[in-house]
Amino acid sequence: MATGWAGDGAVQEQIDATIQDAIKRARSRLPQGPGSERCEECDAPIPEARRKALPGVRLCVACQEAHDRDQAAFSGYNRRGSKDSQLR
Template sequence: MDDVDIAGPRQDQAVADAISRVPRPGGQSARYCVDCDDPIPEARRQAYQGCQRCVQCEEDFWIEAKRR
């Protein structure tokens, strides 16, 4: 077993841990994005219950949050 074999599972666990720490809102999803007022697709509203932004605005939000 080499370093790559050892690092692979550790990296997988680190990614899983990071994903589990992402805040997930609960409750009712918004029908329209709070930032751009575009409709939020029903599939997103069901998959990410409690969402308040469309996918693009959510990505922009997290990019900006990382800069702070």
């Protein structure tokens, strides 16, 4: 239930807009174009099955996992400041 000058669906519209922005941002980060045959970081061969499954792939599985861990560490979410954690 919205209060003040906001319309009844204002809160849900804001949530939907935030989700749509996150989806667009995630899709823009997906690799595009032809995939590399060798990893850009360690020069290991990238299997053909991986290149077919992920068009535009540039990293081998091991390097991609390390990259994903690094990105997760800097995700930008302050989970400690969330309302849920404050209510506990």
